[in-house]
Amino acid sequence: MREGEEKELTAYCGLYCADCIHFQNKHSKLAGQLKETLENIDFQSYASVKSPFGSEFQQYDVFLTVLEALISHSCSEGCRTGEGCSEEPCQIIQCCKEKGYEGCWECGTFEACEKFECLKPRCEASVMHNLKEIRENGFEGWSKRRRPIYNWQQM
Ligand code: SF4
Ligand code: SF4
Structure with missing residues (x-):
C-alpha cells in the first residue's frame, strides 16, 4: 500500500472505499456496452410486440x-x-468537517x-465495527482489521 492510501480510502463514516x-x-462499463448493443439492434421495438415468443420482454422498461x-x-x-459517495451532500461529512474531525471515530457519540x-x-455492521476498531486501536494499519463492508458478508 502506498503512503497515504489507507487514509485516502477511509471514509468519514468508517467505511473502506x-x-x-x-x-x-x-x-457499469459492461452495462453500458449491453445498452449500446441492444440499441444498435433496436431491441426495444422487438420487446414491445406482444408475442408468445419471449413474453418476458414485456418487462423491458423495468x-x-x-x-x-x-x-x-x-x-x-x-x-x-471525491467529497461523498452519492450525488446527495453527505450529512456525515458535513458534520465531521464542522467539528474538525478526521472521521466519526473521533466522536464520542x-x-x-x-x-x-x-x-x-x-x-x-461494518460501520460500527470499523469505527470502534479505529477508536480503540488507532488509525495506523486499521484497515487490516476491518470488517467486510456489507451486512451479508461474513468476517
Ligand atoms: S459520503 Fe458519507 S456515507 Fe458515503 S462513504 Fe462518505 S461519509 Fe460514508
Ligand atoms: S455526530 Fe458524530 S458520529 Fe454523527 S456524523 Fe457527526 S461526527 Fe459522525
Whole structure:
C-alpha cells in the first residue's frame, strides 16, 4: 500500500472505499456496452410486440431502468477525495468537517448517531465495527482489521 492510501480510502463514516461495490466496479462499463448493443439492434421495438415468443420482454422498461442504474453506479474516487459517495451532500461529512474531525471515530457519540440511518440497511455492521476498531486501536494499519463492508458478508 502506498503512503497515504489507507487514509485516502477511509471514509468519514468508517467505511473502506476499496471494498465498496461502486468503487472501480466492472459492471457499469459492461452495462453500458449491453445498452449500446441492444440499441444498435433496436431491441426495444422487438420487446414491445406482444408475442408468445419471449413474453418476458414485456418487462423491458423495468430492465432498462435497472440497466441505467447499473451504468451510473460507478465511483472513480473515494469518499474523502471525491467529497461523498452519492450525488446527495453527505450529512456525515458535513458534520465531521464542522467539528474538525478526521472521521466519526473521533466522536464520542457515534454509537447513537442518527446520521448513520441511511447506511444501516447494507453497512451497519461494518460501520460500527470499523469505527470502534479505529477508536480503540488507532488509525495506523486499521484497515487490516476491518470488517467486510456489507451486512451479508461474513468476517
Ligand atoms: S459520503 Fe458519507 S456515507 Fe458515503 S462513504 Fe462518505 S461519509 Fe460514508
Ligand atoms: S455526530 Fe458524530 S458520529 Fe454523527 S456524523 Fe457527526 S461526527 Fe459522525
